Amino acid sequence: MSGEETQPRRLTRAETKARTRALLLDAAAQVFARKGFAGASVDDIAEEAGFTTGALYTHFSSKEEVFVEVFASRSRHRLVEAADIVSDADQSPDETRSAMSRLVVDVADNDVDFALLQAEFWLYAIRRPEFQQHLAGQFRSNRDALTAVLAARAEKRGQGGDAPFEELSTVLLALFQGLVQLRRTDPDLVPESLYGKASHWLFTGLAARS
Amino acid sequence: MSGEETQPRRLTRAETKARTRALLLDAAAQVFARKGFAGASVDDIAEEAGFTTGALYTHFSSKEEVFVEVFASRSRHRLVEAADIVSDADQSPDETRSAMSRLVVDVADNDVDFALLQAEFWLYAIRRPEFQQHLAGQFRSNRDALTAVLAARAEKRGQGGDAPFEELSTVLLALFQGLVQLRRTDPDLVPESLYGKASHWLFTGLAARS
DNA sequence: GTCTATAAGACGATAGAC
């Protein structure tokens, strides 16, 4: 036991700095989720990470900067996951639908901070025009990614080549957010299979369009 | 011009008290929407209403109480409106759908505080178990009202008597919230007719279910 | 790079004059 089981050698200065920064960002995400942007103090964040405010201010210049960095580090993860689920063309439509439903349940029930942070980011963005544009761009790229996946999948099956996949993507995205928020408020409101069922209805109805 | 054109007589003490309270609540709604619950100060609210903090504290015992009262006074309005639209059985399905779409656009584009306050209420509730139950109950009653309306309308047309209207209501509610948030972030993301289109797909797909 | 100590101000809420 030389104390080196987990780390092959001492961390360089740059590495410890990056590690502290990451610890602070993780702590900040938790605290922002628990208390909100305005309700969280810099002291709360530093203490949660095991440091002091003085240490935090060597890594970030303000509370706002911490928040924006948390946002940047937490984006993309979950919705890339969603696109992966839909893009897995090996599974049957039934499997895809149940995977979609499972994602809603998993996010709402297990990723306790997700919906909270999402709401905090949204409010922060709506109140700051510059940041709002940033968030809009992100939504747009999520929608575009989903649109491409839907179109590819439809083409593979040789059907619905001219369907309004972009509008459908927007609906699926909005419905995901809405259902996660609802289930987070009360799990009984959103049955485990609902997201998959709803998308089934959407696809069927869209295919039968006049 | 005796200065009595608008008011037939002087307000009683109780009436001025109620009026001040209402002014404070309106101002509070605006300020909470603009700055959030934690970001808004009691001074901001009182000043917006044209009073001082001392006056505010004769009507409310704390900032929390003001917030809860704002929530109570602002609930129900918009979603009752939604139920009215769907329950108007005189109009054709096409008219109903376009009215639904218009509601999303109207709320997102014109009722500037609606989505902000909704998000603030949700965050406040999720962080306070007692209030969370209250919000869940409200969601449930909105869903039930919509479910009843959908079932009544379907019965009138003599179709889909055994359809899962409760699940459909939940989906329509979640989608409404999601689309309003999305359109508030960037109007270009949500075409004016999208909510109606999506519900058309949902109804058609549901009717064709196996 | 992280600490302690502190500056300068904003905050929620109360007391007493009018």
Added chain:
DNA sequence: GTCTATCGTCTTATAGAC
């Protein structure tokens, strides 16, 4: 019923010791 004045606390951010 509303005002002014004020208390004590908590806030963000900085300066200097280690």
